[in-house]
Amino acid sequence: MRKYTTVIGLEIHAELLTETKIFCACKNTFGDAENSSCCPVCIGLPGALPVINHRAVELTVAAGLSFGCEISRYTVWDRKNYFYPDLAKAYQISQLYAPLCIGGGVTVGGRFIRLNRIHLEEDAGKLIHSRGGVKIDYNRAGVPLIEIVTEPDLRSAEEATEFVERVRRTLVYAGVSDGKMEQGSLRVDANVSVMPEGTDVYGTRTEIKNINSFRFIKSAIEFEAARQSELIESGGRVVQETRRYDEASGETFSMRSKEDAHDYRYFPDPDILPLIITDADVEKIASGLDESPEKRLNRYAGYGISAIDCETVLANKIIADFFDAVVAGGIEPTEAVNAVKGELMRCFNAAENKDGLPVSAEDFIKGLKLVAEQKISRNGFKESVNHMFFERKSLDAVLEEYKLVIKEDRGLIDGAVAAVIAENPKALRQYKDGDQKVFGYFVGQCARLLKGAAQMSTIQAVLKEALDKA
Ligand SMILES: [Zn+2]
Incomplete structure (x- = not known):
């Protein structure tokens, strides 16, 4: 059998961290009671008019700046027409002709993976399949969503997985999305084709829809690449189509023949005005951006911290922000990284809620200084972090309650x-x-x-x- 190169292009959908939905004032939240966050606009009642949420535009521009995209100064909205029960008004407001961000890219393992565009659109509702039938939850309808589209530059399932992780991390650091794949805030479509090694003509591609975990990105692409190369070897032909990945069997299945843009009868949405973005708007958004993970990595390396420790701290922005606060509070970076990695992350990894830290950086710094002054022991520090974390008490309260201060009797x-x-x-x-x-x-x-x-x-x-x- 000949060897084949896998060619992958991704479409990453990320829900934006706005307070409200993209075209109405409904709350943008996850996990609320079904259909509790809906209004005439987001369920598409006739006559209801959309109003653009400018925060969604700002976050899209922030994403574009983070990936080095060119930011459009003039953008319009298009209707993508199709019928599906989760899309009550039978069209999705999206951007085909004038996306907000163009170009840019992400470096993975030394290779630059080009982005084609990032555009802003609205999410659809959610179908909930159960034994009794199908329910529809429109809470997600109208949640702002960006679609990050790459060029077909990725060459393996591992590289694609690494790419998505880089993108996720950058979006989280920029405050654009929470990146929670398990809650559907980040979903991936993979366009996969194969070509014999040594050639450079792309084969026919298939699209695997809605992959929702890192593990599945890898296994879905691997399965699909193997299926296509075996098909070609046995004299068959790959058909352009949309496929679904089945998590239980680890296989992809045909859903429908692949549609093209003209199938959706895109046309400019007459309800929303074109948007003008000025240089001042872009500068303002750029100046509000948090330091990117790549810049932090360079800064940490300058502290003399090992590459593995840098990655450990950077893997979660909550931890990285805490580490920065501890260093800013006067603790040597190498000492800070050991303490954060050891005492703090032990608790964080064991905690159910990973949305924040119940220990303040001030108390953590104070504890480390007490260790240096030999007022508490290293073990006493470890114990006090544990109590502060899980009992949500201050350092002073914990030292008093558990008698951790060295008495010197x-x-x-x-x-x-x-x-x-x-x-x-x-x-x-x-x-x-x-x-x-x-x-x-x-x-x-x-x-x-x-x-x-x-x-x-x-x-x-x-x-x-x-x-x-x-
Ligand atoms: Zn609404």
Whole structure:
């Protein structure tokens, strides 16, 4: 069998983080009671008129700037006509002829993957299939959605997966989308074709619709590329069509023949005025953008943090923002990364709610400074972060409640030191014979007995004095 190269182009749909929907004042939320966030506009009642939500336009421009796109200064809206029960007015307001963002790209593993465009449109409602029949929830109808369309530059399922992760991360950092694939905020359509290795003529492509997890992107593309190359090898021909990925079987199935733009009878929407975007508008949006993950990566590398640690911190913006706050609070970056990676992320990974952190950076910094001053032990710090995180208490409250501050009770320390020396005559002899290494053993035994009730430096000093006298 000949070898084949896989050619992939993606369409990534990302819901925007606006307060309200794109053409009405309904709330843009996830998980509310079915059809509780709807109005005549978003369910398409006759005579209801749409009004553009400018925040959605700003976020689309922010996405475009993050990917180095050219921002259109004049944009219009088109009606894409088709009938489906989740689309009550039988057309979707989208942008075919004048998308908001043009060009741009994302570098993945050293290769530049070109974007064709990013346009803004409205999401459709959601069909809920159950045994009793099909229900329709229109809460999602009219949620602002951007579609990021790539050129067919991706060459493997892994590369496509990595690309989507990069795009997701950039959108989250720019505050454009929450990027939650499990809630459908980010959905991927993959256009896949194959061509014999060494040739450069693209084969016929199929489109796999609505892939909703990173794992499925990889397996769906791999299955489809293998299916096409086997088909060609056995003398068959790939048909241009839309396919569905079945998660249970790991296979793709034909849904319908692929439609072209003219099938949708696009025409300019007469209800919405064209939009003019000025240089000042673009500059304002650019100046409000948070530092991109790529820029943060460079900054972190300058701190002397390992590449793996940089990726660990950057993988979640909540963690990265917290890390930045800890460094800004005067903690050495290498110390901060260890503490964030260790104490904080242990709790974060175990937490159910990952929408925020219940520990303030101020308390975290204060705790680390107390460790440096030997007022609490490292273990005491770890314990206090755990209590702060899961009991939602302040550092002061936790230190008080769990008695984590080192007391430095001299009588207690003297007693522990005497007891440890008395219990270890053999080690004492070794020490007296000049074996310095055994000192560490004594320190460890005393620390265990004192359980954080004394500073390390005090234990060492008292112990040294006692050993020399013994
Ligand atoms: Zn509405």
